[in-house]
Amino acid sequence: MAQELDHGRTNVTHGSRIDAYVDRYAARAAGMVASEIRALFAVASRPEVVSLAGGMPYVNALPLDLVSELVADLVTSRGSVALQYGSGQGDPALREQICEVMRMEGIEANADDVVVTVGSQQALDLITRIFIDPGDVVLAEGPSYVGALGTFSAYQAKVVHIAMDDQGLIPESLAQTIYALQAAGNRIKFLYTIPNFQNPAGVTMNEVRRRQVLEICRRAGVLVVEDNPYGLLGFDGEPMRALRADDSEGVVYLGSFSKTLAPGFRVGWALAPHAIRDKLVLAMESAVLSHSSFTQLAVGQYLATQPWREQIKSFRELYRERRDALLGALDVLMPPGCTWTRPAGGFFVWMTLPEGLNSKAILPRAVAERVAFVPGTGFYSDGGGARNMRLSFCYPEPDRIKEGVRRLAGVIEQELRLRDTFGTGSTPGHAGVDTPGPDLA
């Protein structure tokens, strides 16, 4: 019952009430509106539906017996610390370990410049909080992570998208956009980029472009916020060198243990130039006082006592197999005119539908056929993405992925027949931002 209310968002008792506070909220609250597709996703979470929508890592692959021992030991051996308040910046030992993790991507950092956050989502929130006045510009790839766009919008930023292709963000497009915006008097506060296995596009910025992006931003005085939750989950060879590895003063790097260990601990971090770090710590304390000592120490113990590099390798193998299942099924089953990206890591494939089709309009039919995806419009701030959908391969087993693609292909074929008969497929009932809940971000 509570579960149902939790996802349903409306119920008879409350749904008809008038909001007595409607004229008292802050201006920023006007942008906080629940998406009307949420109710649909409540249906999509039923077991008979193959969800290609969620971004949930496959935590069942973890050695649960060892994690169980580890948290038990933590309470008996360090309970008085693990159960107590901690510092706003985060556990010092964990911050040292985080530097070791970042070294895998070429980053040499001091633990003093790391702030531990409640997932990297909170790092995004705090960075936006300290930099964005209403109307300030944030640059972001188009498409970009829905959770980041929601946060930028909550602080009344103006998001301007930068075009990308299968090699990531296009530097020429970045340079031109910055020039035009600055010439028009806009204050550009930062570029938000996910260089590796981007959410939702699945593409990776190549090395040459990384250098170009850093150079363009440095010259224009634009801070780079490098969000890298998937960087260690590449299927081919070594991790790419982080942008932060080549610019310690112009980049804020965001990392997370949600995909390489488990999201249930909510441990992420920001590595920032020192002055920005100072502000981040103060904003962190104002927001939550301090992160959970317990989960920070649990992650620290995991890193100290478990073969975490091996675990990441086994995650890579697991996700690679699922990526292969998804791409293989798409190749065989999707009707002509559909195209999609071929990610070399991470969780997501970005599909483009033929002309005349609308992914949001297709979603109800897809859910009725027991398959779910996230429509593309949620990943743009400017109404783009109507012909796109994000397909996640992280959570369902390979056979389920194939079955999901089979169902989805059937729905799209039907839509194409509709289009060919009537000139258009299903049309969406309404416009608006499509922000899925946290389990879909």
Add this chain to the structure above:
Amino acid sequence: MAQELDHGRTNVTHGSRIDAYVDRYAARAAGMVASEIRALFAVASRPEVVSLAGGMPYVNALPLDLVSELVADLVTSRGSVALQYGSGQGDPALREQICEVMRMEGIEANADDVVVTVGSQQALDLITRIFIDPGDVVLAEGPSYVGALGTFSAYQAKVVHIAMDDQGLIPESLAQTIYALQAAGNRIKFLYTIPNFQNPAGVTMNEVRRRQVLEICRRAGVLVVEDNPYGLLGFDGEPMRALRADDSEGVVYLGSFSKTLAPGFRVGWALAPHAIRDKLVLAMESAVLSHSSFTQLAVGQYLATQPWREQIKSFRELYRERRDALLGALDVLMPPGCTWTRPAGGFFVWMTLPEGLNSKAILPRAVAERVAFVPGTGFYSDGGGARNMRLSFCYPEPDRIKEGVRRLAGVIEQELRLRDTFGTGSTPGHAGVDTPGPDLA
């Protein structure tokens, strides 16, 4: 080394750098400045110093072996949920249990109206986020909780203090202040109150005043934010009836497990009128996606399997003994002219020094004499509190409390001699807001 840097906030390598981003921060970031007394508290955390400064609960009183088993079981039996993302509103079963906890204070609530937050500090942050535009007024007791004042300031609210006495906030003062502010065209967004064993004053609002405050706020259209971390930690009789128990539409109630269980899980909550709850969930998702499933489920398991009411009773006994130790020592040792409150629960005593003395100026001398407190100025937004100090009895053992008071009395006596000789005691070197770090809030 990392620990030292963590608290010290400045070091030679970085301290001399110029902040390249100084002209790029948001307007709200201007209010985010580290207190100059933080460095002093780093010294105060040494074991030889008796800290009457911190608000840390005494978590060593918990049955650590049982908590250890509980978290181990949680991973083996429900690991795939505990380690995964959860809903933005919080675990549905925990929200039901929270309603049961609130029933002890006369609150009848639906779990659907509860939002689980990263400590009640985050609930404060989210409430402020959805209600406050720059310049809006927040009413708060004077003195009030330093962490709340910091958050209000971070959203550029104007805080107006309401006078209180040993029976809590004074309703006449509230009514007059509201009238004057509204007549002058101010937008008052809410009254922030800590009715039980207030932080820092230690006083409790009596029953008659509770009804008056609700009535005044209802008539004036002012939302009440009732912050109640200490309500179950009263030393005499049953818990007081919450304000929320008598007004479900005009009160947002904030609760926390930080003082009745452990702050290391960072589990707090807000109970809000339905429309506000909707906004809170969206703000929550924007801020952190979702709270840690692990710590939420750990708290839920604790409530489901452990005699938590008995544990709260034993905390009460523990803190009562420490309160008695503090008051007894103050009675015997403090020089004439010092006065203090006599709390019937919670963690704090509020002391007022004789004329001519300044608590902030005394702090360095006190720390040199191996005793620490929090100067009163941090608990006011308007420069008040110069003659006050907050003394916490929650963390040190009774004998240490007595020793701390002995040392503090000696310092104050010395200050009085200075005053009588030179006309004033030590004077503070600088003005400014004194915001202690999270372990002192």
